[in-house]
Every structure is written in structure tokens, then in C-alpha cells.
Amino acid sequence: MSKKPIIAEKVKAAKRIAAISVPFPEKFIKSAELKYLKSKPIVSPTAPRGHLKMRYTKERADRVGKWSWGQMRKWDKATWDATIFPHISGYKSKTWLEIENEVSGKHKRNKSYPIYKICPEAQARLVDIQLEDLDEIFRFRVGFTQRLYGFRICDVFFILWWDPEHKIYPLSRD
Template sequence: MGNVKNNRKQVPSAAVPAEPSRVPRRLQGVAVPGQMDEQHPMWRTALLDRDHDGAWSWKITDVTLVKIVEFLSEMERLTWREIRQQQTGGKRRRGPKHKSIPRGHLCKEAQDRLVALQLDDFDELFRFRTGNMERLWGVLSSDSPRIFYPIWWDPDHKVCPGKDD
């Protein structure tokens, strides 16, 4: 697989759309949930934002990295339907544990960072809730809808601190 130079990073050419149309610059859109319901997720790390130095960053400890890998390994055993059906909260405030969040609901720093990463044309990001405050943020590719591209590890719930997250 060849690489395409994109700003400072090498991005696998498979992650870049072959023909530009009204799709995100770095991937081809957000997946439609029905297309992937019965598929098991896969992970690609081409879009990790390891350079961000702000309210959150990808600077994680070995222990945290093991936690993330174990979490993703658990999720691989499930279908996307099973992942989306997981619930969190008590009887009064129950909601989806893992879900898509509209880009406009993210904090300004996250929205600005998406512009810098040329990922601002995604209408929504998908986030995994891995703990009380911890979130793993990324995007889903429509050309292979089961693939999740993590972008940010958010240990303190700062990317989208609102009540809808």
C-alpha cells in the first residue's frame, strides 16, 4: 500500500479518497449504522492525533495503553449492533454507552483541532466510553464502515463535556 504525504504525516493511501466528491478529505465519510450492524469492528491508527498538546492529548502511560488495547479487544468480539446497544447509567438516566456525537457538540478546541487535521468535514465523531470519564474519540469510514479510526484519547471528558455525552 502506498503513502500519500499530508502536511507533516504520511497517511496510508487507502485512507485517502481516490476521487474527490462531497466527502471528507481524509476518509470517505461517516458510516451509516445499518451498513455495519452485523459486522465486527476493526481499528486503524492512521489518524491518531499524537501531536495535540492541549486540554487532552495522546500522551498516555503504559498502563493506560494496555487498558485501551484490552478495551478494543473486547469490542472486537461484538458486532456494531451489540456495541451500540450497550447502555450506561442508572434507571433514571440511561443512555447509549458508545455513540456518534455531532461535530458541533464538541468543545471549540476539538472543533478547531479537526480543522487543523483536515477532518472537519465529518458531520459526527464516534466515541467509546471506556470509563466514568474516559472516552476514545474517532471517525468511522464509509468505504469500509466497520473501521474505526481513533483520533483522541480523552481521559478527563474534555472533548465533549456537555450533558449529551
């Protein structure tokens, strides 16, 4: 039996699976237009995101109020233009697997954390903005102390917080 028909069938099956529409989490699309995304996030019940190119949106960012350490949650235009945008847009040509495998010294440059590992104030803020049911948060290392936090829903990174002082996941943990 030739391997060609088997491979062709697997490709057809993968395309059928990829075409299945899984409900996109409502909390990310309610009150957000997602106008910067040209299409809905790619969602497949069986396909890992590793091979997908990263996309992002800042339309669900939490930019109201300030943290107890004095940092405003709303970043200014200069910070977006000079720091956040160049960094995050540089990842658009990479797959999630490439992003997850980047290292800085001995450590992963970008990674996800279980929600319980971020500072208590950030955990409480997730409850305030009704995102407490999500299990993990992803962060990009932007600079020595600068971090960009958000949630990944398939191929899309939903920017949530800009943390220029490394306070959301402090370096010194008890």
C-alpha cells in the same frame, strides 16, 4: 411460486453488492499504512454496518501536541496497555449494532455525536488535521470519565483521541 428461488436471488444480489468497491476516503489512507488491518474496510453502498464486526486502527490517531487543559494528545504505552487496548479489543467480537445498543444505566455506552457538539477546541483541531468535513465523531465510554473518540468508516473505527477527563464532550453543556 416458491420462496426459495426469491431468497436465493436476494442472497446472490447481496453478495454482488458487497463485492462492489467504493472508494475509501483518501484522508484516512494517505500517510497511513493501516498495517494492523488484515484487509481493507468493508464498504458497500447499500449495506448497513450494524451486522459487521468492529475492527479498529490507531494509525491515524492525532497524538501531536496537547489540549488547552494540559492533557497530552499522545497517550503513553502504559495507558494503551492497561486501559485503551483491553477495552477496544474487547469489542472486536461484537457487531456495530451490539456496540451501539450497549447501555450504562439509562444512557448509551457508546455513541456518535455531530461534530458541532464537541468542544470548540476539538472542532478547531479537526480543521488543523484536515478532518473538518466529516459530519460526526464516535466515542466509546471506557470508564466513568474516560472516552475514546474516533471515526467509523464502515466496519473500522479509526481511533483519533484519548480523553481521560471527559473534556472533548463536556458533561456540563450550555
